Amino acid sequence: MAERIRLVEVGPRDGLQNEARAVPAATKIRLIEDLVEAGHSTVEATSFVSPKWIPQLADAAEVYASLRRKPGVAYPVLVPNLQGLQRALEVGVSEVAIFGAASEAFSQRNINAGIDESIERFKPVMEHALTNGIKVRGYVSTVLGCPYQGEVPLRDVVRVARALHELGCYEISLGDTIGIGTARSAREMLQAVAAVIPMAQLAVHFHDTRGQALANVFACVEAGVRVVDASVAGLGGCPYAEGASGNVASEDVVYMLHGMGFETGIDLGRLVAVGRWISTELERRNGARLGLAWKG
Numbered sequence: 001m002a003e004r005i006r007l008v009e010v011g012p013r014d015g016l017q018n019e020a021r022a023v024p025a026a027t028k029i030r031l032i033e034d035l036v037e038a039g040h041s042t043v044e045a046t047s048f049v050s051p052k053w054i055p056q057l058a059d060a061a062e063v064y065a066s067l068r069r070k071p072g073v074a075y076p077v078l079v080p081n082l083q084g085l086q087r088a089l090e091v092g093v094s095e096v097a098i099f100g101a102a103s104e105a106f107s108q109r110n111i112n113a114g115i116d117e118s119i120e121r122f123k124p125v126m127e128h129a130l131t132n133g134i135k136v137r138g139y140v141s142t143v144l145g146c147p148y149q150g151e152v153p154l155r156d157v158v159r160v161a162r163a164l165h166e167l168g169c170y171e172i173s174l175g176d177t178i179g180i181g182t183a184r185s186a187r188e189m190l191q192a193v194a195a196v197i198p199m200a201q202l203a204v205h206f207h208d209t210r211g212q213a214l215a216n217v218f219a220c221v222e223a224g225v226r227v228v229d230a231s232v233a234g235l236g237g238c239p240y241a242e243g244a245s246g247n248v249a250s251e252d253v254v255y256m257l258h259g260m261g262f263e264t265g266i267d268l269g270r271l272v273a274v275g276r277w278i279s280t281e282l283e284r285r286n287g288a289r290l291g292l293a294w295k296g
């Protein structure tokens, strides 16, 4: 039987958070539901962050509460603090993600706290989540470079990843926020983290700013990672990382993985259709190469 790779679809969150124009809640809801119908088992739905920081996701509670949720599918949401977790609990969220960074400067700009302060802030969030039976995923941003401080030493990536893991995150997603890495640096970074955290608890998260994301995913899959974050139609970017473009496109990742002999549970034709629909809806270029080439 083919080995499975799990995709974490981040388009509705990482993708939409960066859209300048307000996207109606109904569009967000349809996007999430259609992604699940295409076969995704994990769809990051939204963020319970400060609406002053990310106005696009101010409707998080409405979106989450209105979703027709399918049994067996995970719909994690981002929470930066206890206030976010509380809002998420009120609408019945069962999985959240906390997000830190390996770069001090990016951490300050993204969540208004330095690295150590952010870890302290996550502790009560983690405790409260686990007490309520909520699963917690952890993100480390800027693992291959930072838009403000430049190089990010590997030891800082390992330190933050380990801290989130020790807090109790079941999985750590390693984010190349500004898409600056190449296959070699991506693989070396993954291997450095996998020396202290089991590979089975790691995920990779590449943005495609310099066209390297798919190559980076390939290198990391070859190195053993089995969870890949991706965004339908390559939606996205990070509002606190200037020049960051969208995530690697889910369609292109799935096409590559199926070609490599992996199973993902995703119906490519349906996924391509979702990517085409949301690109039209947002009047945006389809960032998935497969979205243009697919004839099925």
Ligand code: HMG
Residues within 6 Å of the ligand: 014, 017, 047, 048, 049, 050, 051, 052, 053, 054, 078, 080, 081, 083, 084, 085, 087, 099, 110, 111, 112, 139, 140, 141, 142, 174, 175, 176, 177, 205, 207, 237, 238, 239, 240
């Ligand atoms: P702060 O300004 O220091 O927060 O921001 P505060 O605690 O001082 O509160 C300020 C105001 O925000 C208050 O309202 C709070 O009530 C409100 P006021 O009294 O002024 O009316 N507030 C909230 N409202 C709703 N929900 C909340 C919440 N928290 C505070 N949860 C804070 C600190 C962390 C809140 C802020 O910096 C923030 O929300 N940052 C989020 C930024 C973000 O979402 N960035 C994008 C996601 S990360 C990413 O994309 C990277 C990733 O994809 C991986 C990768 O690519 O590397 C994950």
Ligand code: MG
Residues within 6 Å of the ligand: 014, 175, 177, 205, 207, 237, 238, 247
């Ligand atoms: Mg991201």
